[in-house]
Amino acid sequence: MKNTDLGKALVLIPARLxxxxxxxxxxxxxxxxxxxxxxxxxxxxxxxxxIVVAVDDRQVYDAVEAAGFEVMMTRDDHQxxxxxxxEALEKVDPNREAEFVINVQGDLPTIEPETILAAMRPLENPQVxxxxxxxxxxxxEEKTNPHVVKIVGSPLSDTRLRALYFTRATAPYGQGPLYHHIGLYAYRRAALERFVSLSPSVLERRESLEQLRALEDGMRIDAxxxxxxxxxxxxPADLEKARRILAGKSL
Known part of the structure; x- marks a missing residue:
């Protein structure tokens, strides 16, 4: 993504108490x-x-606001x-200035900024x-762990795949690498609008993976x-690990 496009990007961080x-x-x-x-x-x-944090609780709202970040209250019944x-996008950008929306999960406190930037790169291709x-x-162990979501994808380059399927199974079969999906998404605004308008799909329900809704509707996802x-x-163990990581960076 070119630097000239960055002003058209909106980072939204959902937080559920x-x-x-x-x-x-x-x-x-x-x-x-x-x-x-x-x-x-x-x-x-x-x-x-x-950057806007989308919350569902007043305590979280107050904490984010006190830290100097923009925050938006959203409904507490989102699935x-x-x-x-x-919901936050429609409220904070009614004039539709943002062309790209980056969804950064609210439980990734140690994520590297470069990793967030990497999620934007596939959108350089207008077909994505x-x-x-x-x-x-x-x-x-991860190859057979159903909690580790795998991408079945067609290689586009050494650093990119076109996603064909997402699964909790060990796939694809045969010799070659397997890929662990990281649930951080960057959307074209129109794609997000289309996605949330869709009903949960058959494969989405079967795998419990909402990104399959987009693929089943013919949308293109690159990774x-x-x-x-x-x-x-x-x-709690994850929390202690995050504390150690960030404490080490502050030394």
Missing amino acids: ASTRLPGKPLADICGKPMIVQVALRAREAGLGR SGSDRIF DIATLTVEITSE EIVKSVPLGVDT
Whole structure:
């Protein structure tokens, strides 16, 4: 993505307070700041432009606002982060100035800014509707782990795949690399609008993977290949790891 296009990009960070494995997750303290603020700081370091945090709770709203970031209250009954960011998009950009929307998950406090930037690169191709990220799997355990989502893709270059399918199974069959999908998305605005207008699809329900809705509707998703999977904070152990990582960077 050319630098001249960055002003047309809007970074949206969805944050949902409810979490069964880590209650109050967006407000969890990491090096003196709530986790959701740490994510917003990583997004700011990427330099993509305007950042808005989409929340569903007043406590989270106040914490983000106190840190100096733009924040938008959204409904608390959204089924996915995509629905939440679309509500926020319509509210914060009614004049449709943003052409690209980057959805950065609110539980990635240690994500490298370069990783966020990488998610934009496939959109250099005007035929791509949605861009995402992937990394080659090196762990044998991950290859068969249903919690590790795999991309079945057609190689376009050494650093990019065209996604043909997403699955929790070990795929594709045979010799060759397997790729772990990283759930960070960059959308053309029109693609996000189209996506959220669709009903959940057959394969989406079967695999419990909403990105299949886009593929089943004929949308094109390309994935940039990066070097590592960013730490998603879902458990107390993940939280402690994130604290160690960011504490080490501040030394």
